[in-house]
Amino acid sequence: xxxxxxxxxxxxxxxxxxxxxxxxxxxxxxxxxxxxxxxxxxxxxxxxxxxxxxxxxxxxxxxxxxxxxxxxxxxxxxxxxxxxxxxxxxxxxxxxxxxxxxxxxxxxxxxxxxxxxxxxxxxxxxxxxxxxxxxxxxxxxxxxxxxxxxxxxxxxxxxxxxxxxxxxxxxxxxxxxxxxxxxxxxxxxxxxxxxxxxxxxxxxxxxxxxxxxxxxxxxxxxxxxxxxxxxxxxxxxxxxxxxxxxxxxxxxxxxxxxxxxxxxxxxxxxxxxxxxxxxxxxxxxxxxxxxxxxxxxxxxxxxxxxxxxxxxxxxxxxxxxxxxxxxxxxxxxxxxxxxxxxxxxxxxxxxx
Numbered sequence: 616x617x618x619x620x621x622x623x624x625x626x627x628x629x630x631x632x633x634x635x636x637x638x639x640x641x642x643x644x645x646x647x648x649x650x651x652x653x654x655x656x657x658x659x660x661x662x663x664x665x666x667x668x669x670x671x672x673x674x675x676x677x678x679x680x681x682x683x684x685x686x687x688x689x690x691x692x693x694x695x696x697x698x699x700x701x702x703x704x705x706x707x708x709x710x711x712x713x714x715x716x717x718x719x720x721x722x723x724x725x726x727x728x729x730x731x732x733x734x735x736x737x738x739x740x741x742x743x744x745x746x747x748x749x750x751x752x753x754x755x756x757x758x759x760x761x762x763x764x765x766x767x768x769x770x771x772x773x774x775x776x777x778x779x780x781x782x783x784x785x786x787x788x789x790x791x792x793x794x795x796x797x798x799x800x801x802x803x804x805x806x807x808x809x810x811x812x813x814x815x816x817x818x819x820x821x822x823x824x825x826x827x828x829x830x831x832x833x834x835x836x837x838x839x840x841x842x843x844x845x846x847x848x849x850x851x852x853x854x855x856x857x858x859x860x861x862x863x864x865x866x867x868x869x870x871x872x873x874x875x876x877x878x879x880x881x882x883x884x885x886x887x888x889x890x891x892x893x894x895x896x897x898x899x900x901x902x903x904x905x906x907x908x909x910x911x912x913x914x915x916x917x918x919x920x921x922x923x924x925x926x927x928x929x930x931x932x933x934x935x936x937x938x939x940x941x942x943x944x945x946x947x948x949x950x951x952x953x954x955x956x957x958x959x960x961x962x963x964x965x966x967x
Contacts, residue, residue, distance in 0.1 A: 617844045618822035619852050624716045626733045627824070628747040629708060632833050632841040645917040649963045655738045656830040658843060659915040661817050665941060671934045676812045676860055678930070683811055684864035686793040686804020687714070691721040693802050694761050694791055703755045704732040704763055707772065708842065709821040710907070711764040713813050714793060716858055718763060725867045731755065736827035736840035739771050743779040744840045748786075757785035764790055765811055767797040768908040769887045769899075796905050796953050797883030808955040810931045813857050814907035817914055818845050822854050826915075883953045890922070890949075890957060901960040904953070906931060912958030913938040919961035922949040931955050 616631035638660045639647070648654050664672065694702055702722075706715030712734040719732045731754075735747035751760065762776060767790075777788040793811055795803035813820045825843035828834070834841050887902050896902060901919075903912045912918050913935065921939050923932055926948045935956055939946050951957060 616824075616842060618824050619849070619854050620712070620716065620822040624719065624732065625706070625712060625822075626731070627708070627712075627822075628733055628735045628744065628750060628839050629824070629827065629842040630834060630839045631844060632828060633843045633846070635833055636828060636841075636843060641915065641917055645961070646963055653738075653740060653829075655741055655828060655840075658825050658828055661825075661845065661848075662914045664816065668934065668937050668941065671937045672812065672815045675810055675815055675934055676857065679810045679812050680861045681864045682809055683717075683793065683861045685866070686809075686811075687717045687721050687861065688865060688867075689804040690763075690791050690793060690802060691718045691725070694718065695722060695726065697789075697802070698759055698761050700726070700728045701756070701759045702730050702761050703751065703759045704730050705751060705760055706732065706734045706763040708734045708736050708827050709818075709824050710766070710814070711762075712821060712824070713854065713858055714765050714811075715763045717861055718791070720858070720862055721865055721867075724862075724865065736829070736842075737772060737775055737779070738827060738829055738840070739775050741829055742775065745782070746837060747839050748783065752783070752786075757783060758787070760786050761802075762788070762790050764792050765814065766792050766794040766905060766907040767799055767803075767883070768903055768905045769884050770797050770799045770881075771900075773799055794905075794907070796955075798881070798953065799883070808905050808931075808953070810906050810934075812861075814910050815934045816853065819848055819851050820853050820857050823848055823852055886951065886953050887957075890959075894920075894959065896959065896962070898962070901962060902957065903960065904951075904957040906935070906954075906956050909935055909956040909958035910938070912960055913942065913944070916958075917961045917963070918942065918944045918958055920944065920959045921946045922951060922957040922959065923947070924949070924951040924955050928955065 737743045780788045791802040793804045796808035828841040
């Protein structure tokens with residue numbers, strides 16, 4: 616489908632449903648989600664950033680592009696070590712798409728290898744796009760596929776990936792991400808919950824693509840999952856500003872020590888379970904840990920409270936604090952260990 620990304624950077628295996636889906640306001644969408652409608656069957660009205668918030672984004676881009684580039688380098692080296700020159704990058708739309716492009720560019724610049732890069736949809740509770748998988752597997756060996764995303768929250772998407780890939784025994788469910796504060800993957804740039812600047816915005820830093828969409832009315836059995844292209848935002852598109860800025864900080868002299876760190880103990884999920892107990896939250900899906908997930912809560916859900924490790928942490932949390940203030944959401948300093956921030960969605964159910 617159409618996007619503002621160059622075709623040489625990514626092949627987008629999505630169905631264009633632009634003009635076919637009426638976006639819903641945050642409150643209406645949240646009510647429907649909590650009443651049983653799956654989130655993938657609706658699209659939110661995209662948050663229009665204020666001038667002040669865009670100032671915070673630009674500061675974040677300046678401050679964190681170097682760390683983002685470093686993490687891209689580490690992940691890219693790990694992918695080359697694991698998969699070799701025949702690796703096939705498959706990013707998870709949409710947060711994984713710009714990360715896949717950056718990894719593709721790093722490997723091209725350092726090794727002069729032009730890796731294929733596809734972006735496909737996977738939806739929690741609905742699964743992976745099997746038509747997209749069939750398309751890729753007609754062209755490439757299963758063992759060469761490397762899935763890519765931006766960051767981990769509490770591990771829901773990785774769990775979905777593991778479950779879905781049982782149908783593809785030769786495809787690895789290992790997920791490559793820049794930040795893995797949940798401690799669930801080796802193929803990461805860091806386990807630190809650092810700020811990846813593209814997490815601060817929606818489509819305007821993601822090729823003008825919506826989040827992925829799936830319902831029986833518009834997506835038939837043989838279709839790819841859907842998405843919308845926001846043509847009206849072309850003048851505000853920052854997708855390549857982000858990619859080019861991060862690329863300018865890439866250091867190709869970095870040698871990755873690919874030592875395994877598989878001493879994972881589910882620390883992230885344990886912390887989420889502790890928060891659920893303390894705040895009497897029955898549905899763990901209402902808790903979204905990590906900087907990236909907290910930002911998503913503020914941009915497209917109805918936040919109840921925002922927990923932060925250090926409320927004075929302007930280095931990583933300025934955009935979260937700014938959004939919380941704009942939306943008049945309580946910010947609570949809380950002793951988070953795996954994460955710097957955690958968003959809690961407002962419970963709208965009758966028994967709340």
